[in-house]
Amino acid sequence: MSPQENRVAAELALWGALLLFIWMRLTDGTVILGQSLGTVIVEQSPGRLLWTYVAAGVIAAIGQLIIRAVVFRKEKDAPADERERFIERKADQVAYGAGVVTVHLVIGHVLLVAFFDRSDVVALDFTSTAGILLVLLTVLLVQEIVRGVATLVLYRRT
Numbered sequence: 001m002s003p004q005e006n007r008v009a010a011e012l013a014l015w016g017a018l019l020l021f022i023w024m025r026l027t028d029g030t031v032i033l034g035q036s037l038g039t040v041i042v043e044q045s046p047g048r049l050l051w052t053y054v055a056a057g058v059i060a061a062i063g064q065l066i067i068r069a070v071v072f073r074k075e076k077d078a079p080a081d082e083r084e085r086f087i088e089r090k091a092d093q094v095a096y097g098a099g100v101v102t103v104h105l106v107i108g109h110v111l112l113v114a115f116f117d118r119s120d121v122v123a124l125d126f127t128s129t130a131g132i133l134l135v136l137l138t139v140l141l142v143q144e145i146v147r148g149v150a151t152l153v154l155y156r157r158t
Contacts (some may be wrong), residue, residue, distance in 0.1 A: 012148035014063040087154040095147035
């Protein structure tokens with residue numbers, strides 16, 4: 001694998017771990033490593049939600065710094081050639097499409113839950129504060145994961 005592919009793979013691992021972190025902090029279900037992961041959103045205090053949001057940002061920033069500055073610092077700063085610019089542009093387009101589809105799935109989910117008006121515990125209730133935070137961060141991280149996967153696929157195919 002080229003240095004660019006290795007960097008993208010490391011970033012992909014970072015985004016996947018961050019997505020797991022967010023879901024473990026905001027949902028309840030199966031217990032993994034002392035944290036729960038499931039489909040029932042746990043309503044929490046605004047302070048705890050803010051802490052989760054800031055912690056996710058700090059983890060992302062430190063992870064990116066480590067990946068780009070420490071692990072792959074030997075990667076040359078040569079200007080990107082046409083192939084690399086094409087791959088980056090195409091991966092951005094795929095990530096944008098994934099974000100649009102994900103947002104529409106969330107809108108559909110919220111509307112269908114409201115339409116059927118179930119009174120029992122609703123899995124993934126995105127209308128609560130914790131649910132809104134979870135869905136927004138999930139959409140952002142899914143876009144980054146899709147961008148990374150598309151980049152790796154395009155490096156292999158072009």
